[in-house]
Amino acid sequence: MHSRRALLYMPGDNWKMITKSVTLGVDSICMDMEDGTAVNKKAEARAMIAKALRELDFGASEKLARINSVGSGWEQDDIDAVLPYRPDGIVIPKVESFEQVEWAGKIIEAAELKFGWPLNSIRVLIGVETAKGILNLKEIAAHPRLDGIIFGGEDFAASIGATRTKDATELLYARQAVVAACAAFGLQAIDIVHIDFKDAEGLRVEAQQGAGFGFSGKQIIHPNQVQVTQEAFTPSDAMVAEARRIVETFEASQKEGKGAYSLDGKMIDMPLVKNALKVLERVKPDSGR
Numbered sequence: 001m002h003s004r005r006a007l008l009y010m011p012g013d014n015w016k017m018i019t020k021s022v023t024l025g026v027d028s029i030c031m032d033m034e035d036g037t038a039v040n041k042k043a044e045a046r047a048m049i050a051k052a053l054r055e056l057d058f059g060a061s062e063k064l065a066r067i068n069s070v071g072s073g074w075e076q077d078d079i080d081a082v083l084p085y086r087p088d089g090i091v092i093p094k095v096e097s098f099e100q101v102e103w104a105g106k107i108i109e110a111a112e113l114k115f116g117w118p119l120n121s122i123r124v125l126i127g128v129e130t131a132k133g134i135l136n137l138k139e140i141a142a143h144p145r146l147d148g149i150i151f152g153g154e155d156f157a158a159s160i161g162a163t164r165t166k167d168a169t170e171l172l173y174a175r176q177a178v179v180a181a182c183a184a185f186g187l188q189a190i191d192i193v194h195i196d197f198k199d200a201e202g203l204r205v206e207a208q209q210g211a212g213f214g215f216s217g218k219q220i221i222h223p224n225q226v227q228v229t230q231e232a233f234t235p236s237d238a239m240v241a242e243a244r245r246i247v248e249t250f251e252a253s254q255k256e257g258k259g260a261y262s263l264d265g266k267m268i269d270m271p272l273v274k275n276a277l278k279v280l281e282r283v284k285p286d287s288g289r
């Protein structure tokens with residue numbers, strides 16, 4: 001799975017931002033036809049994203065296109081306009097049911113067959129960002145085409161009538177529900193946008209909190225946010241060293257016949273070792289989570 005520590009959006013009708021995005025070394029680039037694009041610019045965004053997919057070299061960055069939600073009336077034209085130019089993945093926002101993912105999955109499979117691309121090579125990421133979407137996570141997350149779930153904090157707050165705050169306590173339940181569903185189905189979990197793009201310190205705190213919750217990455221909206229975010233979702237040298245130490249001492253203690261043992265005055269047993277292994281997994285090159 002492609003690493004998606006930072007997933008950068010830009011309006012699909014903004015050529016300047018699209019061309020800038022490929023120079024930033026960001027993990028994923030998501031050209032948007034949904035809420036980042038004005039209602040009277042949808043057609044322009046479709047054409048421009050198709051052009052970008054045809055003409056630009058995205059380097060190591062993943063190229064994604066976000067369509068409008070299934071049921072908006074725009075989704076078919078959106079997907080038809082960009083799919084033939086082979087994006088790495090399609091992002092579907094505001095998903096509330098398994099069937100909505102299935103709708104896209106069928107269209108993508110037909111394109112893979114028609115163009116002779118490997119089956120399942122075009123990935124799907126979905127936004128779950130409404131009350132219904134959160135309630136139906138268990139069914140939705142089981143879709144085999146999925147790589148990850150993106151949690152939209154602003155949309156979710158609007159959906160439940162919550163007031164957004166800096167520490168995001170109003171989103172706690174939904175964020176953790178998304179992380180749990182993703183862990184259960186082996187998916188990446190992609191956290192909320194920090195919309196105050198000049199506030200690097202606030203972004204760092206929020207990104208580290210998300211990483212601590214178990215998210216594998218975060219949505220971003222501005223070039224300033226790339227580095228801080230990618231760093232926050234890369235385990236630090238200290239975390240990696242600590243994880244290695246836990247794994248090594250655990251193996252030794254198992255040989256001595258001890259399941260639980262003490263290290264620096266703390267108890268270590270199997271769950272801590274599993275967590276340490278997760279940290280080590282995340283530093284493998286191109287690991288998904």
Ligand code: COA
Pocket residue numbers: 008009010011016017018020021032035036193197221222223
């Ligand atoms: N992707 C790529 N480049 C971007 C960018 C983005 N998301 N946001 C800004 N830039 C570029 C600008 O074009 C500008 O380039 P330049 O230095 O070559 O002129 C540079 O970064 C600095 O931009 P800045 O002036 O600080 O921001 P802005 O006022 O032009 O734009 C936003 C601010 C929020 C409108 C803009 O960042 C944006 O549209 N972000 C994405 C919004 C979006 O897609 N939302 C939907 C998903 S949540």
Ligand code: MG
Pocket residue numbers: 035093127129152155
């Ligand atoms: Mg949204």
